Structure formats: structure tokens, C-alpha cells
Amino acid sequence: MHEVSRWPQPDSSPLRRVAGWRSPMSSQDQCDRIVFAAAHVVAKDERTVDWDATLKFRHHLWEHGLGVAEAMDTAQRGMGLDWPTAAELIRRSAAEKTGRICAGVATDHLTGEAGLDDVLKAYLEQLDVVQEAGAQPVLMCSRQLAATAKSAEDYEKVYGTLLDSVSEPVILHWLGTAFDPALQGYWGAEEVDQATDNFLAIIAARPDKVDGVKVSLLDADHEIGLRRRLPAGVRCYTGDDFNYPDLIAGDSEGYSHALLGIFDPIAPVAAKALSKLAEGDTDEFHRIMAPTVPLSRHLFSTPTYYYKTGVVFLAWLAGHQEQFLLLDGLETARSVEHLAEAKRLAEIAGVIEPEFAERRWQQWLASR
Numbered sequence: 001m002h003e004v005s006r007w008p009q010p011d012s013s014p015l016r017r018v019a020g021w022r023s024p025m026s027s028q029d030q031c032d033r034i035v036f037a038a039a040h041v042v043a044k045d046e047r048t049v050d051w052d053a054t055l056k057f058r059h060h061l062w063e064h065g066l067g068v069a070e071a072m073d074t075a076q077r078g079m080g081l082d083w084p085t086a087a088e089l090i091r092r093s094a095a096e097k098t099g100r101i102c103a104g105v106a107t108d109h110l111t112g113e114a115g116l117d118d119v120l121k122a123y124l125e126q127l128d129v130v131q132e133a134g135a136q137p138v139l140m141c142s143r144q145l146a147a148t149a150k151s152a153e154d155y156e157k158v159y160g161t162l163l164d165s166v167s168e169p170v171i172l173h174w175l176g177t178a179f180d181p182a183l184q185g186y187w188g189a190e191e192v193d194q195a196t197d198n199f200l201a202i203i204a205a206r207p208d209k210v211d212g213v214k215v216s217l218l219d220a221d222h223e224i225g226l227r228r229r230l231p232a233g234v235r236c237y238t239g240d241d242f243n244y245p246d247l248i249a250g251d252s253e254g255y256s257h258a259l260l261g262i263f264d265p266i267a268p269v270a271a272k273a274l275s276k277l278a279e280g281d282t283d284e285f286h287r288i289m290a291p292t293v294p295l296s297r298h299l300f301s302t303p304t305y306y307y308k309t310g311v312v313f314l315a316w317l318a319g320h321q322e323q324f325l326l327l328d329g330l331e332t333a334r335s336v337e338h339l340a341e342a343k344r345l346a347e348i349a350g351v352i353e354p355e356f357a358e359r360r361w362q363q364w365l366a367s368r
Contacts, residue, residue, distance in 0.1 A: 033248055033255065034235065035274060036067040036102060037263035038074035040311050041081060041089065043325040049085060051092065053321050058093050060320065064271040066263060067100030068093060070135060073179060074261040076308055078143070080327030083109035087129050094133035102171060102259075103135035107142040114144045120158050124165060137170040138214065138259075143182040152188030152198040159202050169211035171237060171259070174199060176217040178304040192222065200229055207231040214239050214259045218304075220247060227254055241300045241307075245273075245289040249282055261307060262296040265314040266351045295345035298338075306333040310342045317343060317357040324364060336365075 039061060042053035058068050070093045071077055071086040081089070083106075090103045107114075107122035114122070119142055130137045139162060149155055163170070177184050187195040187202075203210050212235030215223050220243035227236035238247040238256035247256040263270050273288035299310035309330055316324040324331055334342075343361060346352045 034257040036069040036259040038069040038072040038261045042321045046329045062099035070103040094135045106140040140173045163206045163209040173214045291349040309334040
């Protein structure tokens, strides 16, 4: 098991020095927002996970008071991280947890043509792994279900059975086509308004089994409308990496919790901002968060599903890992110009130490 005593102390890493962060207040304890960072995996090569570095990064997130959303799309789920490796990742992370952890349940181990029963069986197999590991399940959207389902009733059948099977309330994940084009027509409708009605009907039938919904449609108005229609007690976790400060801060009618990929690279800054929100200082929360938004919008720019490249690039520039590598060689998915702009914006946002990052950047450019 990873030894906490071997980590750098809070002021010893370049990232923590620049963020000015003191060891966590826990934002989860003092702020009524529940916040998960969807964490990346550290690659040893294009096929192998560096387990020590990967787990060390999870402890970095917990240390800053954030929860870990494990084996989600930020971890290259469906884009380099296969189910056997994801299952091992979930077990390892849950065994070392020092804070909140949730984990993705999907059907990505299915091969060939699949019917609804096959999709349901695949979901249940992964659900067992997550529950046995002690992580909160996140029911992710299924490419196989999107390809198989013919109606809203098909989605209700699969999700209804899944919700009847869970031992604790789960998070339902609605991932938009910007993140995965194969999910077109999810929830049994092409139009977002009808899909929303279908989604809400599934939740309304079993609200006690749903802790919350994670919405990644990059549409703030839609998210606000959705969260106002959720049954009492069902949370909305924003997955909007474009508009997260306003959605987390909320309005007179409510607010969103968070499950965000951008919180992976900006964890210390986000935690500091959340501590101000917990104190009731909304203006300071926005002041701290504001410079992270241009960075996030850049990382998640089209094609959005390649945002993982920028996330790992910043982890490398911050000193969290020794190589700029992703599974399946995905470090090549973004241009040098894109990465240079990510570096510039990250410096402005205060999430990397400029001198340390510049040395690594120059070394990388020289090695190309």
C-alpha cells in the first residue's frame, strides 16, 4: 500500500508553492458542495499504467479535500483504459482511499453485437466490482446501449433493473456527444428536451436509489433547468467544464455539486476557492476560479474528447509525473500550439510553477 510518509510535504512541490495552498481544510467537510475530481491515469508506456504514480495522484486530490471520481472518461475510459485495467484501478484506489471515491460502471467489456439483456448483464458485472471495492457507483452512459436501445422504454428497462440492484444510492451520468459522439440519441430521444423528460422519468420512479446526476452537456441553462426539476434529495453534479464556477456558486433556487475533469489539473486552486465559498465569500470564490475558466475552455475545446491530453500535460508540467505519456499514445492528440497555449493559461491560473514548467517544456521541445 502507498505510504503517505513518502510524499512531499505540502510546501515542497512546485504546484503547492505557486498555489499558496495550506494542507486542506477539507472543502468537503466545511462546504456543503460535494466535489469530485475525475482523475487521470499515469502511463508507464502506451499500454501500461504506472500504479505508484497514479495512486500518488489520487492522494494529492484527497489531500486537497476533493473526492476522486475513478475510472471515468478522464482516466481514458473507452480511449485506452480497458475494463480489466479499470477494475484493478478501482480496487487499488478504493483500498487506499482517504476521502470520497466514486467509480464508473459501464459496459465497455462487451464485444460484438449485444442485446438489451447483454448490456444489462455487463452493467451488473461492473456494478458488482465497484460495490465490492467500496466505491460509490457512477452509472455511465453505454455505447452498446445507445446502439441497441430502440425507445425510452428500453432505457427504463435497463436502468430500472440496475437501480433495483444497487445497495446504495448511485450517481447517474449523462455524457454529451461532445465527449462521445457514439452516445447520440441517449435516453431514447434525439431532442434534448425529450431526452431530459425520459431521464427524469427514470429518476422519479426510484428517487431513493439516486444520489445525484452528473450532467456533461456543456449547457449551463439546461443544467439549471434540470436541477430545478430533480426530486427532493437528488443532487445535481455539474460536469460542465465551461461554466462550473457559476453552476457551483448557484443562485437563489439552488446550486450544483461537481464531478469535473478540470478539477484534476486545478485541484489546489479549486480547493482554495471552495474554502472561500464555504466561508460565504462568493466574490473571492469567483475571483480565484475566474482564471481557471479560459484554461478549462481551451483544454476542452473541439474535439472535446481529447481533453485528456491537456490534463496529463499539465500534471507533467506540475511535477506529478515524470513523463508526458498517455495510454494508446494519446499525448500526440493535441498540437504543440495547443499545448503551448495550455501552458500559458495554466501559469495565469496559478496551477503550475512557471520556472519549473518552463524547464520541462524546453526539455520536451528539444526531445521532439
